[in-house]
Amino acid sequence: MSEIEGVRQGDVGYLASLKRMFSPLKALATTVSVTSVMTGIVPLTQQALSSGGPVVMVFGFAFICAITSMIAMSLADISSGFPNVKGGLAEYSRRLAPPHLKRISSWTGSFTLAGYDAPIHTLYNTENAATRVPRGILFGFLVAFVLGEIIILTLLFGISDIQLILNPVISGIASLEIFIHLVGKSGVAYLLVIFTVTFFLCGQGILRAVSEIGHELAESGAFPKSKFFSQVGSKGQPIRVGWFCVAVSCCIGILYLGNTTILQALTSAVVMELK
Incomplete structure (x- = not known):
């Protein structure tokens, strides 16, 4: 841990309890895996083609990324100035907002685009976080943009x-239909393995970020049994809050077995929160 980080930890009044073991590559991988452009583009190909067509898909994605880059640069700049603040975006919003808007800003500060804020919640695990986390955000965004355009093209x-x-008529899904015409059904079977692994890694990255957020809240005493959930494992990882997040996710997944409408309502609410 650098001397600057130690001073800033003293300023905020706590010492990081999680082990600092993240390399710059891991910070970048966290952003790329959580953003996971493949999980967003491939399932929505049919809707994009019918709504706007190829031109909108290519240039629309580039236009949105240009706007989103401003958010990514803002997050990178703020995270470099607050490399050891608990609470992530909510705490950043509270600290930077005018006094009369601090509370409402902290409540709405977590509404962001999914993925780009993930390295912020790995600050405790990253050496020299003031420089490595902002780089992870920016490079991760750039990689996501390039991969997204490659997938679309x-x-x-x-x-x-x-x-x-x-x-x-073969698969019922536009993106799979394209691949079937290109590589046949056998080839699509192998591609589905790649997609499945991608979705799994995306889930792993999200679990990592969510467990870090839960640990931040637990250390702040934000919910019952905070002391229990704030404890870390022998390897310096938030094991308890991580398993709690897994349990909650499994319970939500079980809802799909009983009533698909409930799950669709929950996922729709999450989409609104993320966008």
């Missing part, structure tokens, strides 16, 4: 008949 150049893609 790959899908578009794979379309031989737009009507067959808009009305998929």
Whole structure:
């Protein structure tokens, strides 16, 4: 831990309890895995084609990324100035807002685009966080943009008949229909393995970020049994709050077995919160 980080920890009145073991590559990987552009682009190909077409997909994605880059740069700048503040975006908003807006700002400060804030919640695990975390945010955003455009162009150049893609009869999913026409059903089976692994890694990254957020809240005494959940494992990881997040996710997943409407309502609410 650098001398500057030690001074800033003293300023905020606590010492980090999590082990600092994140390399710059891990901070970058956290952003890329949580952002996971493949999980957003591939399932929505049919809707994008029917709503705007190829031009909107290519340039619309670039336009949105240009706007989102401002958010990413803002987060990178703020995280470099507050590398050891508990609470992440909510605490940043509270500290930077005018006095009469501190409370409402802290309540709405967590509303952000998913993925780009993930390295902020790994500050405690990262050596020289004041420089490595901002780089992880910016480079992760750049990688996500490039990968997103590559995926979009790959899908578009794979379309031989737009009507067959808009009305998929083989798989029922436009993106899978494109790959079936390109590599056949056997090839799609291998691609589905890649997609599944990607979704799994995205979930792992999200679990990591969420467990860090839960640990931050537990250390602040934000919910019952905070002392229990604030304890870390032998390797300096928030094991208890991590397993709690897994249990909650499993309970939400079980709802799908009973009533799909409930799960759709929950996921829709999450989409609104993330966007």
